[in-house]
Amino acid sequence: MKIVFKINGKQVSMEVKPSLLLIDLIRDVLKLKGTKPGCLEGECGACSVIVDGEAINSCMYLAINVNGKEVSTIEGLTGTENPLHKVQDKMLEHGAVQCGFCTSGIVMTTKAYSDKCLEEGITPTREEVKKSLEGNLCRCTGYAKIIDAAEAVYKK
Amino acid sequence: MDFDVINTTTKDELLTAIEDHQDTNFRIGAGYTDLIMNLRFQPTEGMTLINIAQMKDPSFISIEEQQDHIVLGTLVTASNIVNSPLIKLEFPVLHEAALSVASTQIRNSATVGGNICNASPSADMAGALVALKAVCCVLNSKGEERIEPLASFIVGVGKTSLDKNEVLKSISIPRNSGDQLKSGFEKVGTRNSMEISIVSLAYHFQLDESGKVVDAGVSCGAVAPTIPFAESACDFMVGKDLDGLSETDKEEFAENVLKYATPISDIRASEWYRKEVLFNISQAIFD
Ligand SMILES: Cc1cc2nc3c(=O)[nH]c(=O)nc-3n(C[C@H](O)[C@H](O)[C@H](O)COP(=O)(O)OP(=O)(O)OC[C@H]3O[C@@H](n4cnc5c(N)ncnc54)[C@H](O)[C@@H]3O)c2cc1C
Ligand code: FES
Ligand code: FES
Numbered sequence: 001m002k003i004v005f006k007i008n009g010k011q012v013s014m015e016v017k018p019s020l021l022l023i024d025l026i027r028d029v030l031k032l033k034g035t036k037p038g039c040l041e042g043e044c045g046a047c048s049v050i051v052d053g054e055a056i057n058s059c060m061y062l063a064i065n066v067n068g069k070e071v072s073t074i075e076g077l078t079g080t081e082n083p084l085h086k087v088q089d090k091m092l093e094h095g096a097v098q099c100g101f102c103t104s105g106i107v108m109t110t111k112a113y114s115d116k117c118l119e120e121g122i123t124p125t126r127e128e129v130k131k132s133l134e135g136n137l138c139r140c141t142g143y144a145k146i147i148d149a150a151e152a153v154y155k156k
Numbered sequence: 157m158d159f160d161v162i163n164t165t166t167k168d169e170l171l172t173a174i175e176d177h178q179d180t181n182f183r184i185g186a187g188y189t190d191l192i193m194n195l196r197f198q199p200t201e202g203m204t205l206i207n208i209a210q211m212k213d214p215s216f217i218s219i220e221e222q223q224d225h226i227v228l229g230t231l232v233t234a235s236n237i238v239n240s241p242l243i244k245l246e247f248p249v250l251h252e253a254a255l256s257v258a259s260t261q262i263r264n265s266a267t268v269g270g271n272i273c274n275a276s277p278s279a280d281m282a283g284a285l286v287a288l289k290a291v292c293c294v295l296n297s298k299g300e301e302r303i304e305p306l307a308s309f310i311v312g313v314g315k316t317s318l319d320k321n322e323v324l325k326s327i328s329i330p331r332n333s334g335d336q337l338k339s340g341f342e343k344v345g346t347r348n349s350m351e352i353s354i355v356s357l358a359y360h361f362q363l364d365e366s367g368k369v370v371d372a373g374v375s376c377g378a379v380a381p382t383i384p385f386a387e388s389a390c391d392f393m394v395g396k397d398l399d400g401l402s403e404t405d406k407e408e409f410a411e412n413v414l415k416y417a418t419p420i421s422d423i424r425a426s427e428w429y430r431k432e433v434l435f436n437i438s439q440a441i442f443d
Binding site for chain 1: 157158159160161163185188189192193195196200205207209210235258259260261262264265348349350
């Protein structure tokens, strides 16, 4: 099936197998390995990417359904001029990364949420920041540092 | 996973796809948060998937405000519901139920129609909609529509009253007639996030100016093969003054809710525990 979509700002058009999952399109076809396969059942969020501004689990999304849409992965957040996105900076600053397997998912989820908060002019509470991360599991850090880092994204 | 996909973007394309596949094995795919797991563990050879995720027809995708009803297209997502000021104001029970579904990522994909058609007794949005006396609008491949109350549309675990040539198009919720509301969704699980209910209770009481209940809707989730509407508990509440409820009234209400529970013991909780919890949360909503 033919699909046309944007990946990290670049327009692409390609033929894909109709039953292909978005995570497999991203990792195996487009060779963008920053998006991680964890549980493959919607629990862990390691596979989170942004589609038309919203974070979704790419392990539960058919590739054909990005047709006409804009997909961002961790690789698309930065360029040579800004090597790290603000969310990534804060994760580093707060020591919120250990093995790193969950990190790209957490960064993408937080990026989507912070864009939404910015657009609506809201500064979320710590509880709201926690709620925004309920779909992301981390086996290493114990979460406190991840939540600190995410909270810092909203501070001026 | 290996299957064919027919992509439908208009109502006519959808009806034709359903009509053309009456003799074959097909599934309908909306947000895929339930379906992908099904497809991964079942043989999919020879199966056709009718994809409705790219549907453009407004009656399938929008939240429409009518004079007597609010109509949710089947493809309205849990996030769409959470973000709707109208639903938050008029149907807090549905707002809370949608917000309790899984995570942001799942809510962004999970559709209200998928939640209903998956027919799980622990489906949260479906639970709220049963309490709201919602009605399903079902479309067949000839383009004919029929209306059925949600409470009878879900007939058992994983089973709805849909025929093979039918799809769910939309769900309508009657608007409030009372002046004030007591409306909410209680969900009990073993942790705070990403939890499938062990027991849930959806309630929507409409009150007149003086605080008397003029209309009541209550349903309980994860305690029976369907999501029962607790009719006798509702009847018991109509005419009561919510501020003046006695402890005996609260107990009698909870006993009435419990009549609808025929839970099973499974890995998440025992039958005994489910009944205790349902009784306790039913009483506690008035505290
Ligand atoms: C990790 C995880 C956590 C979850 N947590 C919760 C939770 O807390 N609460 C909860 O309620 N649910 C939960 N779910 C279940 C799921 O997300 C919801 O039931 C969701 O609303 C299903 O919608 P969907 O659009 O993804 O459906 P799909 O997966 O696309 O479809 C589900 C079923 O409905 C059928 N269907 C869909 N639309 C139609 C239609 N218009 N006409 C006819 N048939 C149709 C499909 O054929 C399929 O059988 C969870 C799922 C996961 C993976
Ligand atoms: S890999 Fe997708 S949620 Fe875990
Ligand atoms: S840093 Fe290892 S899983 Fe989160």
